[in-house]
Amino acid sequence: MKNHHFSNLSEMKFDVSKDQKLFLQKIDGICKLLREEEEKSYLKASINKKVIPFFKKIGMLGCPISKEYGGLGYDILSYLLALERIGEEGGSMRTFFSCHTSIGQMILQNWGTEEQKKKFLPNTTKGRDIMAFALTEPNAGSDPSLIETTFKESGDHFIISGKKHWVGNGTFAKIITTYAKEKGSDKKISAFIIDLNSPSIKKKEILNKVGLLTVKNAIIEFNNYKISKENLLGLSGNGLSIAFSALIDGRLSVAAGAIGVMRDCLKETIQFSKSRSQHGTVLAKKQLVQQHIAQIIVALESTKWLVYKAGTIRQQLQIYLETLKSEDDRWIFKINRKNQKYSYFRNECDRLSAIAKYYATNACVDVTNRSVQIFGAEGYKKTSRVARHFLDSRATTIYEGANEVLQLKIATEILGNEYRAY
Secondary structure: OOHHHOOOHHHOOOOOOHHHHHHHHHHHHHHHHHHHHHHHHHHHOOOOOOHHHHHHOOOHHHOOOOHHHOOOOOOHHHHHHHHHHHHOOOHHHHHHHHHHHHHHHHHHHHHOOHHHHHHHHHHHHOOOOOEEEEOOEOOEOOOHHHOOOEEEEEOOEEEEEEEEEEEEOOOOOOEEEEEEEEOOOOOOEEEEEEEOOOOOEEEEEOOOOOOOOOOOEEEEEEEEEEEEHHHEEOOOOOHHHHHHHHHHHHHHHHHHHHHHHHHHHHHHHHHHHHHOEEOOEEHHHOHHHHHHHHHHHHHHHHHHHHHHHHHHHHHHHHHHHHHHOOOOOOHHHHOOOOOHHHHHHHHHHHHHHHHHHHHHHHHHHHHHHHHHHHHHHHHHOOOOHHHHHHHHHHHHOOOOOOHHHHHHHHHHHHHOHHHOOO
16 A cells, blocks of 8 residues: 555654744743742732733733734744743743733634724733733623623613623733623623723722632623723624633633643652652652652643644634635624534534643642642642642632533533533
């Protein structure tokens, strides 16, 4: 048989280009510069004020955003690799980028009109405006269709009223995307671009979190907030489609960050176990300690391939969407479900991002727990890196889709919607 009848499976690799390598080296350099300040800020439960100005210098605040709007124009996998390295510094720092870029800027880039993108994105890529995403409410978490925030038409404006919870970056973000149900309708949910500098919007920081202490979450309340109809994102009634697409990128960012957390835990446990002696020998020679380290290595390597595969498919979707673009700003809403190529990429992105997030975050909680166990009492102090990773990782199994819900989602993809359990 001739070889060309088969795919060359040996080419299933994720090598980075010289340009990507240089960018990731810059990310590494900034992370090293920020480490001490991040650790101090964590113990104070305060924002690390150096994150935005330092990363702004190398363009990370617009990494996957088109150069046309002030970004670097990097592909999805490059962005995920950057988040992976940032994740080594903790879930807080990575969460900032997830909120600003993954479920912030990328929504605008993919769903906004040309006018909206030109108006909002350049300031966000330069760090002048920080972004956030506001979907969750007191009575609407895993099921966003239950949101109670409403909007109604008023001439050439909309009036929005309601309350959003757990808005990452919410205490200091300037621009957010939010979601509201048309007043008098049970199902019609729309998306909006909101400028938070308004007296009819109240922001309150959520305090006493277990972890993620250098990123700030807020409760945001809209009190008859008046917004121009020009700030409607996408078509009226298509809000959930936009939100669900955002969650694909959000889940990938969380999974990528988990790789970084696990890598840092591996480094810390290796160093500690080689330097700490008990019962006449170093911990690194203890079989049960080696068992923990082996599990950490397996979890790390397994997660990398899930995330990289999902990221590659997500990039293929992005490339395909670029080929479909037209001068019609609403073109993305007109893609027919019968478009098999689009449906394949969209469904695979949804499926693989759910699997990657589910596996990565469960693995991360296990890895951080094992790391604390290896450190013993020293690992039970917030001054240790493994303790901070342990506290931060717990939240990742809850946000961007609770892992129990993702389990059902993953199973339903195979069983079919008639067996939907949620």
